Amino acid sequence: xxxxTAQELSRLNDADKKELNQILANExxxxxxxxxxxxxxxxxxxxxxxxxxxxxxxxxxxxxxAQNCVERWMDTQMGILKHLENMRGH
Amino acid sequence: MSFLGGSSTSSPSSSDVxxxxxxxxxxxxAMTNARALINKINENCFQAxxxxxxxxxxxxxxxxxxxxxxxxxxxWNITSRxxxxxxxxxxxxxxxxDANIVASLGSGL
Numbered sequence: 001x002x003x004x005t006a007q008e009l010s011r012l013n014d015a016d017k018k019e020l021n022q023i024l025a026n027e028x029x030x031x032x033x034x035x036x037x038x039x040x041x042x043x044x045x046x047x048x049x050x051x052x053x054x055x056x057x058x059x060x061x062x063x064x065x066a067q068n069c070v071e072r073w074m075d076t077q078m079g080i081l082k083h084l085e086n087m088r089g090h
Numbered sequence: 091m092s093f094l095g096g097s098s099t100s101s102p103s104s105s106d107v108x109x110x111x112x113x114x115x116x117x118x119x120a121m122t123n124a125r126a127l128i129n130k131i132n133e134n135c136f137q138a139x140x141x142x143x144x145x146x147x148x149x150x151x152x153x154x155x156x157x158x159x160x161x162x163x164x165x166w167n168i169t170s171r172x173x174x175x176x177x178x179x180x181x182x183x184x185x186x187x188d189a190n191i192v193a194s195l196g197s198g199l
Contacts, residue, residue, distance in 0.1 A: 037166065037170045074180070
């Protein structure tokens with residue numbers, strides 16, 4: 001960190017530091033969620049949009065598929081976690 | 091130059107520093123998000139629209155690309171909404187420490 005930045009940061013009072021911590025934690029969580037959405041959308045696009053692309057909107061089937069894809073992906077994650085938990089218990 | 095951007099000698103207040111930091115972080119986050127989206131669109135729409143690359147883009151390929159782009163983005167919005175709703179459901183089920191932040195994200199992405 002350059003000296004001027006360090007000096008500017010030292011101007012933060014405790015209340016603003018606390019608020020900043022909260023804001024940064026939120027931004028970080030938001031960024032994690034966005035990354036997850038990118039990954040999920042990639043997976044679900046490949047599964048749900050398989051035909052020729054002739055329109056700029058999703059048709060009904062594709063839209064339903066996209067929603068189901070996310071929900072089942074989450075079910076899968078929950079199922080894996082549950083199974084791991086059971087395995088640990090043995 | 092510091093992150094405040096100015097070379098001004100006047101001393102910034104605590105809240106000036108805070109606001110500048112928040113703004114920079116948010117800008118960088120938006121940039122990162124946009125770049126990720128563009129990369130994914132490029133990858134998936136190239137796959138879908140340019141099956142056998144020729145010596146130039148054909149008119150159909152270009153039409154396909156612009157359709158694909160809009161389609162990818164509208165699917166991104168559905169994925170985002172569905173995922174965030176589900177996160178809200180799951181975190182409520184598990185006791186709900188994160189429920190507020192998740193709920194506040196619902197509209198903002």
